[in-house]
Amino acid sequence: MRRRFLLALIGCTLIAAGVISAGAQTKMPQMKYRERTLPNGMRVLSVVDKSSPTVAINVWYHVGSKDDPDQRSGFAHLFEHIMFKSTRNMKAEMMDRLTEDVGGNNNAFTADDVTVYYEIVPSNYLETLLWAEADRLSGLTVDEADFHSERAVVEEEFRQSILAPPYGKFFYVMEQKSFASHPYKRPGIGSIEDLEASTLENVRKFHETYYRPDNATLLVVGDFDPKQFDAWVDKYFGPIQKPNLPLPRVDVKEPERTGEKRFTEYGGNVPLPGVGITYLIPAEKSDDAPALTMADIILSQGRSSRLYQSLVYQQQLAQMANANADLREDLGIFQLTAIVAAGKKPEEAEAALLAEIKKLQDAPVTAAELEKAKNQIITSQLRQRETNNGKANALGQAAVLLGDPNRVNTDLDKLQAVTAADVQRVAKKYFTDKNRYVFIYLPASQRPASGANNTPQSGNRGSSPTAREGSKLFKGAYAK
Amino acid sequence: MKGTMTMKLKTLTLLPIAILSCAVSVFAQAPQATPPPPAAPRTVQFPRPVEKTLPNGLRVVVVQRSEMPLVSAQLLIKSGGEVDPADLSGVADMTGALLTRGTTTRSATQIAEAIEALGGSINSGAGWDSSVVSVGVMSSRVGPAMEIFADVVRNPAFKDEEIDRLRKQYLNNLKVSLGNPSAVARFAAARIVYRDAPYGHPISGTPESLPRIKRDDIAKLHGTFYRPDNAILVIGGDISPENGFAIAQKYFGDWQKPATDLPKIAMTTPASEPGNRRVLVIDMPEAGQAAVFAARTGINRGSTDYFRGIVSNSILNGYSGRLNWEIRVKRGLSYGAGSQLDTRRWAGSFIATAQTKNQSGAEVASLTLAEISKLASGDVPDSELTTRKASLNGGFARGLETTGGLVGQVSSLAIYGVSFDQINQFVASVQAVKAEDVKNFAASHLNVDGTSVIVVGDAKQFLPALQKQFPQVEVIKVSELDLNSATLRRVVSKN
Numbered sequence: 001m002r003r004r005f006l007l008a009l010i011g012c013t014l015i016a017a018g019v020i021s022a023g024a025q026t027k028m029p030q031m032k033y034r035e036r037t038l039p040n041g042m043r044v045l046s047v048v049d050k051s052s053p054t055v056a057i058n059v060w061y062h063v064g065s066k067d068d069p070d071q072r073s074g075f076a077h078l079f080e081h082i083m084f085k086s087t088r089n090m091k092a093e094m095m096d097r098l099t100e101d102v103g104g105n106n107n108a109f110t111a112d113d114v115t116v117y118y119e120i121v122p123s124n125y126l127e128t129l130l131w132a133e134a135d136r137l138s139g140l141t142v143d144e145a146d147f148h149s150e151r152a153v154v155e156e157e158f159r160q161s162i163l164a165p166p167y168g169k170f171f172y173v174m175e176q177k178s179f180a181s182h183p184y185k186r187p188g189i190g191s192i193e194d195l196e197a198s199t200l201e202n203v204r205k206f207h208e209t210y211y212r213p214d215n216a217t218l219l220v221v222g223d224f225d226p227k228q229f230d231a232w233v234d235k236y237f238g239p240i241q242k243p244n245l246p247l248p249r250v251d252v253k254e255p256e257r258t259g260e261k262r263f264t265e266y267g268g269n270v271p272l273p274g275v276g277i278t279y280l281i282p283a284e285k286s287d288d289a290p291a292l293t294m295a296d297i298i299l300s301q302g303r304s305s306r307l308y309q310s311l312v313y314q315q316q317l318a319q320m321a322n323a324n325a326d327l328r329e330d331l332g333i334f335q336l337t338a339i340v341a342a343g344k345k346p347e348e349a350e351a352a353l354l355a356e357i358k359k360l361q362d363a364p365v366t367a368a369e370l371e372k373a374k375n376q377i378i379t380s381q382l383r384q385r386e387t388n389n390g391k392a393n394a395l396g397q398a399a400v401l402l403g404d405p406n407r408v409n410t411d412l413d414k415l416q417a418v419t420a421a422d423v424q425r426v427a428k429k430y431f432t433d434k435n436r437y438v439f440i441y442l443p444a445s446q447r448p449a450s451g452a453n454n455t456p457q458s459g460n461r462g463s464s465p466t467a468r469e470g471s472k473l474f475k476g477a478y479a480k
Numbered sequence: 481m482k483g484t485m486t487m488k489l490k491t492l493t494l495l496p497i498a499i500l501s502c503a504v505s506v507f508a509q510a511p512q513a514t515p516p517p518p519a520a521p522r523t524v525q526f527p528r529p530v531e532k533t534l535p536n537g538l539r540v541v542v543v544q545r546s547e548m549p550l551v552s553a554q555l556l557i558k559s560g561g562e563v564d565p566a567d568l569s570g571v572a573d574m575t576g577a578l579l580t581r582g583t584t585t586r587s588a589t590q591i592a593e594a595i596e597a598l599g600g601s602i603n604s605g606a607g608w609d610s611s612v613v614s615v616g617v618m619s620s621r622v623g624p625a626m627e628i629f630a631d632v633v634r635n636p637a638f639k640d641e642e643i644d645r646l647r648k649q650y651l652n653n654l655k656v657s658l659g660n661p662s663a664v665a666r667f668a669a670a671r672i673v674y675r676d677a678p679y680g681h682p683i684s685g686t687p688e689s690l691p692r693i694k695r696d697d698i699a700k701l702h703g704t705f706y707r708p709d710n711a712i713l714v715i716g717g718d719i720s721p722e723n724g725f726a727i728a729q730k731y732f733g734d735w736q737k738p739a740t741d742l743p744k745i746a747m748t749t750p751a752s753e754p755g756n757r758r759v760l761v762i763d764m765p766e767a768g769q770a771a772v773f774a775a776r777t778g779i780n781r782g783s784t785d786y787f788r789g790i791v792s793n794s795i796l797n798g799y800s801g802r803l804n805w806e807i808r809v810k811r812g813l814s815y816g817a818g819s820q821l822d823t824r825r826w827a828g829s830f831i832a833t834a835q836t837k838n839q840s841g842a843e844v845a846s847l848t849l850a851e852i853s854k855l856a857s858g859d860v861p862d863s864e865l866t867t868r869k870a871s872l873n874g875g876f877a878r879g880l881e882t883t884g885g886l887v888g889q890v891s892s893l894a895i896y897g898v899s900f901d902q903i904n905q906f907v908a909s910v911q912a913v914k915a916e917d918v919k920n921f922a923a924s925h926l927n928v929d930g931t932s933v934i935v936v937g938d939a940k941q942f943l944p945a946l947q948k949q950f951p952q953v954e955v956i957k958v959s960e961l962d963l964n965s966a967t968l969r970r971v972v973s974k975n
Contacts, residue, residue, distance in 0.1 A: 027549070051547050052881070053522035090514045093809060098515060098799045101867035103874030105799075118877065124519040131515050152812025156769075160815045160835050163768025166659035223522070236512075268766030271659040272652065302601060303592035313589065316645060319652035341652050368597065375599025379550070379618055386548050386882045444766075 028378060029385075031408050033395060034226060039213025040242040044233055045395055045405055047221040049388060054104075055123040055222030056388035059133050060396045064113040064216075065188030066250050066330070072198055074154070074190015077110035077478045079206050081118065081150045084108075084480060085142040092146050098125070099131050109477035113329035114183055114400055118475075120389050123223035127232050134170045134236035137216060142206055147200055155196075157478065165322035167339065169267045170274045170441040175237055178278040178333050178437055182254040189478055192450050214242045219396050221388040254280065254331055260436045266444045272319055273340040275349045277357075279430050281334045284327040284401055290327040290414045291422040292334060292430070297373040298365050298423070299323035299336075299356065303452050304372070306359070307336075311352050317344045321353070329401055334430065360427040364420035374416050382413060438439035489619040529714075529890050529900045530721045534728065534736045537709025541900075542724030543716040543890050545883065547752040549619040551717040552887040553626070555633050556895055557581055557611040557710070559705040562678040562825075563745060568693055569964070570650065570685020572606040573700045575638075576645055579604045579613055582637040586628070594628050602629065608679060609825045610895045611705070616884060619718035622727070625746055630731035630908055633706070638698050642893050647690050654687060658958070661771040661936040662835060670774040672758050672932045673829045675966035676749050686963045708735045710742055712894045717883035732878055749827035752776035752930040759932065760968070763939035764958045770841035770937025771833070774848045778830040781823040788921040791913040793821040794872040796832065801868070802851045803832055813840050817848070825896060830926060842934045843940030846949055849928050856922035859915045873907045 033047045068075045085092040099106040103123030119129050162168040172187050179185035218237065220229065257280055282288055299305050300323040307321040318338040326332050338349040338356070384390040399405040505973040529543040561572045580602055581588040595602045599616030602625075603751060613633055657663040667682050674680035679735040683694070711730060750756070779789050796803050797818045807817040817834035832852060836844045860868075879885045880903075893900055902909070939955060947953050962970040 029548075052877075053524055054877075089515075093800070097867075100798065100800050100871045102518070102567060102878070103870040104876070105874065122518075122521055122874075124521045126519075127516045128518055131512060145713055149810070149812040153808055155835060156808075156813065157815040159769040159837055164661055164771075164835060168768075269659050269764070269768070271655040304589060304596045309589065312649075313645070316648060319649070319656065325655075338654065339652075340855040341648065372593075372597045372599070372645075373813060374594065375618075375621075377599075379599035379616075382548050382550050382618065383616075383882070383884075386550070387878075 001062055011019055012057055016441045028381060028412055029387075031395060033389060033405060033408070035405060038213065038233070040238070041212075042237055042240075043217045044237075045217065045219045045397065045399055046226065046229060047391060047395065048224065049221055049391070050223045051221050052388075053123050054120060054222055054388060055126045055220060056118060056392045057119045057126070057129050057133065057380055058118045058219040058389070058392040058396050059137070059186065059407060060217040060219065060400045061115045061117075061211060062113070062215050062400055064111050065186065065195070066112050066183040067210065067248070068183065068186055068190070069202060069206070071194060072190075072202060073186040073194045074188065075194070075198055075202060075206065076115060077188055077190065078154050078195060078198060079203060080108050080110045080115050081154055081479075081480055082115075082140065082142050082147065082203055083136055085140070085146045087149060088139040088141060088350060089135050089412065090132065092142075095119070095132060096135075098128055107480045109479045110478040112187060112188060115394075116393075118389060118392070126220070126222075126224050126229070130232050130236050133218070134240060137211055137213065138240055140203065142200070142203060144200060147203065151195055151198065154190075155192055158192060158195070161189060161478070166267075166269055166271055167274055167441070170265065170276065170439070171337075173263070173265050173441075174276045174278060174335070174337075174439050175333075177439070178280075180257075182252050182330060182332055183250055184254075184330070185357070187436060189359070191447075208243070209245065212243050212247070213237065214374050215247055217396060217400050219390040219392040219399075221395070228378065250330065256280070257435045257437070259434045260438065262438045262440070264440045264442065266442050266447045268444050270443040272342060273349075273443075275338045275340060275346050275353065276437075276439035276441070277336040277350070277353055278333045278437050278439075279432075281325065281327070281332045281430050283331055284329055285331050285403065287407060288426050288429070289325075289327050290411075290418050291426040292327070293377075293415065294365075294418045295360060295427060296323045296334070296424050297362070297376055298323035298369050301373070301376050306356050307338075307353070310356055312351065315348075315352055317341055317349045317352050321349075333361075340379045346442070350438060350440075357427065357431045361424065361431065364424045367420065370418070370420055370423070377415055378412070483696055490768065515550060518656060520747060524877060526877075526903050527886065528904070529716075531900075531951055534708065534723060534733060536733070537707075537711075538728065538731075538732050538735065539712045540728040540896065541712065541714045541890060542719065542721040543714070543886060543892055544718075544720055545546070545886060546718040546726075546751075547717070548883065549667055549718050550616065551619045551622050551625075551715065551719050551884045552614065552883045553629060553715045554612050554614045554887055554891050555629070556712045556714065556891055557706055558609070558611045558895055559711050559745070560606040561606050561681070561683040562608055562747065563701065563705060564681065566676070567689060568697055569689040570683070571693050571697050572611060574643070574646055574650070574693060575701050576604045576606040576613070578610040578617070578638055578642060578698065579632045579636045581641050581642040581646060583631045583635040584637050585635065586631060587641060591628060591632060595625060598625055600625050602632070604632065606683065608683065608828075610891075611893070622719065622723075626727050626731055633831055634732075634735060636702065636736035638702070640695055643693075643695055643698065647693065650684050650690055651687060653684065654682075654690075661764055661767045661769060662833070664764065664958065664961070665771040665773045665833070665934050665936040666831075667767060668760060668762060668934050668936070668961070668968055669773050669829070669831055669932075671905045671963065672760065672934065673749070673752065673775050673777055673966050673967055677749055678747050679749065679824065679826070679828070680966065682963055688964055704743060707738055707742070708732065709737045712891070714887055714891045714894060716887035716890060742968075747826050749777050750934070754929040757930055757932050759946070759953045760934050760954055761939050761943060761946065761955045762850060762934070762936040762953055762958055762961060764936055765938050766939075767838070767937045769835045770838045770844075770935055770942060771835050772844045772848060773934040774832040774839055774845070774852060774931050775934065776830050776926070776932060778821050778828045779823055779925060780825060780827045781898065782825075783823070785835045785921060785925065786823065787909045788913050788917045789821050789823070789870065789925065791865075791869060791927065792918045792921045793830070794868045795817055795864065795918060796851060798868070798871050798875075802854070802870070803834070803848060806847050806851055807834055807836075811847075812848075813837075813844055817844070838938040838941035841937055842945035845933050845935055845946065849931065849933070852922075852926055852931060855926060856919060856928070858919070860918050862915065865915055865918070868912070869910050873910055876906050916964040
């Protein structure tokens with residue numbers, strides 16, 4: 001858990017996509033992908049890479065936590081777990097037999113906008129896994145006993161990510177209260193009550209609605225023969241029919257914020273106070289996204305970053321300080337967080353965070369900072385693409401969330417084209433006083449005596465605390 | 481392939497035919513009902529490290545793999561937290577961390593700025609048995625990165641200002657860790673297994689030891705252990721051996737070896753026996769979940785039992801390992817349960833871990849011990865042994881996929897003086913382990929009666945049930961926890 005927490009705070013936004021060069025002498029290898037769409041609407045993307053005798057298989061379903069049914073927060077993630085139970089031709093946990101038992105592995109994660117299943121196996125098992133993925137897309141046959149036991153696992157996951165770590169609830173509440181209308185306000189891990197209320201009928205309906213070939217993208221990267229692969233895809237995925245049902249899409253418009261709001265939250269077991277600030281930012285596809293990503297990196301990546309230098313190093317106000325351009329399909333939040341050092345006050349940390357925002361607005365970032373951020377991006381994209389699964393993930397993000405697989409080969413250029421003026425412009429545009437929500441997290445022992453209401457906007461504490469912390473496989477996603 | 485479809489015996493009872501199933505389907509025609517078999521496998525060869533030793537005693541290892549333009553390097557000192565004086569827990573880790581916090585010619589900020597400007601990162605600190613400075617960078621930037629890397633290794637300033645700053649950071653980090661039930665359980669498990677032996681303290685110090693650490697202690701540790709004949713340089717990724725050796729010569733060739741001998745360190749890890757077993761509850765009334773640990777002495781890295789040990793551990797550990805199967809998959813009691821055989825220069829530990837809701841703390845403790853116990857009392861079926869070995873081998877191979885993973889594996893072998901041949905012999909060594917080896921290993925090294933139990937959480941919710949199983953259970957309030965002492969209990973009247 002601790003590792004996760006550190007990742008959540010230190011980790012910088014992973015920009016998936018990537019590609020040609022830019023930074024001085026290093027060239028980002030182009031990803032040469034093949035693309036086809038089956039008659040039933042399923043999109044298939046593949047990249048041959050024979051450097052190791054393994055293959056990574058991803059299936060991306062364009063359904064995420066924002067599509068949780070009413071009163072069923074956490075359902076898309078619970079459903080993802082259920083996909084490892086029995087299917088038409090597989091017993092529960094058979095996916096593990098086909099992967100782990102032959103030296104591979106598997107997992108899945110549920111993010112706000114997508115649910116992704118993946119396997120990494122010795123390449124001679126590719127056909128076997130295509131069969132298995134097609135089988136669970138075709139139908140689930142989970143029974144009550146397995147449903148209940150897996151739901152209990154997800155409830156333990158809730159406790160492990162939200163209740164046990166000292167700041168789990170802090171991040172949960174920050175996300176919950178940062179959105180007024182959009183379903184992003186329902187944390188992806190859900191709540192115990194909503195999980196308990198879910199039924200097998202919800203499972204059936206959710207599969208029928210969203211798990212369909214025209215809502216799926218298959219990505220395969222590694223050691224295979226393209227012709228053979230195409231034939232297997234036709235054989236196993238081809239016969240799955242596209243249902244004659246509408247595919248619902250979230251179209252809720254999040255209203256603009258109209259003034260600063262402040263929230264004070266209390267939790268048990270809070271060793272040091274926490275401070276968080278969020279601003280609404282546009283969608284991942286927006287033209288402003290690259291500049292916001294640059295702002296994130298300049299503020300928080302590495303010990304030379306502005307937040308570390310100011311809050312942690314020079315003023316020694318914070319145990320850690322972080323920024324995160326949490327870009328999503330519909331709209332996102334730019335988050336600044338700090339855990340306040342012993343003996344310091346939350347107000348001091350908040351003022352220091354706001355001073356850094358003001359600095360970003362008042363003067364352009366330096367050429368050296370911009371160059372540094374660009375080099376950091378190239379390095380992190382190279383690292384991501386060291387593995388077949390990392391490549392599949394980058395390609396999936398471009399295809400499904402950015403709407404064009406080729407953005408895996410062009411987005412790096414967009415990031416490299418960001419100027420100091422762009423960063424200053426987006427800082428002025430989005431980091432405004434009226435677009436700011438501020439969160440203070442304190443130990444329950446500091447809660448004022450009854451009468452004083454310090455939490456104007458916060459209901460729902462206690463039994464259903466909530467936050468978004470989860471594994472950082474993929475911004476705030478929850479894994480199997 | 482044979483392993484592919486084999487369901488373990490114990491799992492068969494768990495798979496009820498789906499009578500109440502909620503079938504959902506969308507096919508045009510009946511799909512194939514059984515999975516197609518695999519094709520013929522391809523074999524794997526991992527990169528082979530090459531090495532030489534410089535006249536000053538520095539061992540240099542280069543492992544080339546050029547698919548991605550990335551290089552990772554580690555400078556390892558073969559001494560880590562185990563050399564901390566008993567009252568100065570954390571001094572080796574602070575010494576390691578301070579290397580990147582200022583040299584005689586560069587400030588902490590200048591070091592971070594210089595490396596990060598190249599798109600790279602640099603980190604330093606101590607682990608058990610080694611201290612390390614590691615750098616990762618694009619291969620086109622290796623030259624400038626290595627200059628900074630060598631400077632931090634060879635010319636640290638240890639300024640008082642940086643020592644004080646780092647000490648405060650460590651104290652803050654400890655506060656956060658002590659709010660997390662699993663982190664508390666891990667600290668306690670080390671004290672229970674190693675007691676007052678050098679592996680027993682928290683690597684980054686305790687709230688009491690950190691304020692005692694002075695610049696002289698840091699300089700003394702650095703002077704004693706940071707020397708070329710106690711160091712290994714590992715460089716890997718997109719770099720040729722010739723270039724790697726040239727870099728080593730350029731930046732470390734004139735690093736002088738002191739005339740004094742390296743101090744010889746010897747220690748023993750206490751044996752875990754029924755007579756010294758503890759069942760300990762650390763009461764954290766506000767914990768949102770309980771951390772359940774079982775812990776005991778393990779084996780050292782050089783042990784001839786190494787492969788028997790890691791195969792035995794793999795029966796218990798992993799998604800389909802017995803612990804996760806029984807605790808998570810079968811009963812829904814945890815998000816994940818597993819175990820680690822932590823092998824070190826001297827005997828390390830075996831630790832099984834899970835987090836569960838407070839009410840289930842006692843049940844998970846008893847399930848954990850039952851699975852450890854079964855390993856010694858019955859043969860592992862061949863089908864299970866085959867699949868767990870496949871999982872272990874696959875995990876090893878995946879760990880070598882990245883430049884950082886490859887360099888990490890080579891570094892780990894180098895620190896313990898294990899032949900690099902073990903990389904390409906790993907699979908064969910695992911395959912050679914038989915069911916009776918697992919049983920024997922478990923009987924001699926994983927005896928459950930000597931295995932201690934630690935449960936950290938809201939004690940009132942699990943203590944009564946735990947007391948029924950273990951009448952000897954001790955309870956310590958988290959506010960009374962003393963990580964400096966093998967008893968773990970703060971004695972108020974001590975001073």
